[in-house]
Amino acid sequence: MAFEGLSERLQNTIQRMRGKGKISEADVKEMMREVRLALLEADVNFKVVKNFVKTVGERAIGQDVMSSLTPGQQVVKIVNEELTDLMGGEESKLTMSTQPPTVLMMVGLQGAGKTTTTGKLASLLRKKYNKKPLLVAADVYRPAAIQQLETLGKQLDMPVFSMGDQVSPVEIAKKAIEHAKAEHLDYVLIDTAGRLHVDEALMTELVEVKEIAKPDDILLVVDAMTGQDAVNVAQNFNETLELTGVVLTKLDGDTRGGAALSIRSVTGKPIKFVGMGEKLDALEPFHPDRMASRILGMGDVMSLIEKAQANVDEEKAMELANKMKDNSMTFDDFLEQLQQVKQMGPLDDLLKMIPGMNKMKGVENMSIDDKQMAHIEAIIKSMTTKERTDPTLLNASRRRRIATGSGRPVQEVNKLVKQFDEMKKMMKQMSGMGGKKGKKNPLAGLGGNFKLPF
Structure with a gap:
């Protein structure tokens, strides 16, 4: 991270x-x-x-x-x-055109993740803001660039405008905007060509596309892992194109973060979005105040809430809360909730958004990967419907059968069942407090041995 x-x-x-x-x-x-x-x-x-x-x-x-x-x-x-x-003080939002479509020009060097980021941004615009975007394949030089964008379009069920690789990017941009107007689309995202380095031919072409497309935003996509090189690239692009913002990719990777802290000061251009993973929904608006809080170990409650609102079914969460109160939560309920939480992103990242979590002993070594989550799912899915509803049925022979069915050691099955039972007891104690004064903290009796079953 x-x-x-x-x-x-x-x-x-x-x-x-x-x-x-x-x-x-x-x-x-x-x-x-x-x-x-x-x-x-x-x-x-x-x-x-x-x-x-x-x-x-x-x-x-x-x-x-x-x-x-x-x-x-x-x-x-x-x-x-x-x-x-x-890092900019406050969130810097996209510029919205008074006359649709709003045109976004995506620029950057090869390898920064520009094409994928174009798809991610289109997905975000549709999901979060209910907009209708058009992806435009204007990179006619890189092998398979057009095909890559078309594949992304199919995955996202989103229109892609392409005229092949024998037409100039300027003409493609012009026709794409005309098409978007005719189809009453809200956004046009132009995926332009990149190079392995900044050169005159690249910049000349990008200036020509800018003149014909008149973009509302010119977003530079840079790889956060390149460190100070990312800042240098931003300066070069800004001098020629007058960028309106930057998208930092791979901020979830093994990067020192220097680019995120330097770009705004050096170029004067805000970071508008950050890529936080490989999935097509792993692009987030950049909030300088939240990032500063996370860096200083103060948590990031707002981002946690937004992730929960976007990925957790409120009605089902309330239903689960009621089941916790009357101690009737089943393994099916637990599995369903686990799958919803998994959609919010890596659990170790989510835990770090909770204020004070960084001060808890051992949290720095905490790593909850997808494999562990998959093991839990495999164990639960290897249970019968009756066993999931009534874990008291899980005797030694049934646990051996579940271990064989899930491909996990029987000790792992025992551990999950035991911790699920402990979790139910804890939830019952917490719901029984009822807000009355003088009640003992229900977590106290569990000491330091209680851990979530993953």
Whole structure:
């Protein structure tokens, strides 16, 4: 996950400041030294680091902090605010045309994930905003580029405009916009050609497409894993095309995150979207304030809520809550809920969105992969309908049969059944509290041994 190294160093640094009843200039200087090293290691642009550390340091030594009753907390607040400001301050949305269709021109180098991102963005526009997009295959040079976009169109059940690879991209863009107007479509997403490096021929063609298409947004797609090279590419494209925004791909990968922290300061252009996985729904609007909170270990409740609203059936969730109250939850209910949660993304990423979760012992080593989820599903699906409804039927011979059917060790079956039972007991205790004062915390009796069954 992006920012992990940066997050760990910054969190360790500010944690030492957080509990201090009084801080000195020497404390602030020591903290700024650590922050500088953390940012440089994350591959953040040197000038950006210099300005950031200077601003935070000056604010931290200010009278408001030094005379505060909680100076450590004030410093954390300053770092959070400045980190948010560094990444743009607030969400930067797409420009909407007053006369449809709104035209988006997708640009970037080969290998950054431009074509896939074009499909992801179209999917987001339809799913989240109920818009009707048109994908336009204007990359006539890269082998199979047109075919790739057409395949994405089929997967998304979305129209793709193509005129083959013998027509100029300028003509394709012109005809595509005419087609979108005739079909009353809301968005036109033009997937332009890329190169392995920035060159004059590429830029000349992109300028020609821009002049004919008059795009409302020109979005540069860059690979976050390329670090400072991503910032250099953004500068080159911006000088010629006047970008309106950037889409960072592979922010879920093993990247240090420096590009996300540098691009806005260096180019003046906002990050509008980030790619957080390979699936076609793994593109998110970029929220600088939420990203800053996640980097500093403060969680990201809003993103968690949005993911839940988009992927969890509210009616079924309420039904499950009622079953938890009367202790009638079955393995079928659990499996259904597990599948809904899985749609929200990797569970270890979701856990990190919960405020304070980063401080829990062992959470940094927590990794819940799709294989483990698949094992749980296999075990539950190997049970009979009666066994799923009434787990008390699961004697030793039945558990051996389930283990054989699911291809998992019998110990794993035992563990799942035991933890499912513990979870039901915990839920019953929690629902029995009824908000009355003086009740013992139902989690206390479980100690540190209770874990979710995955």
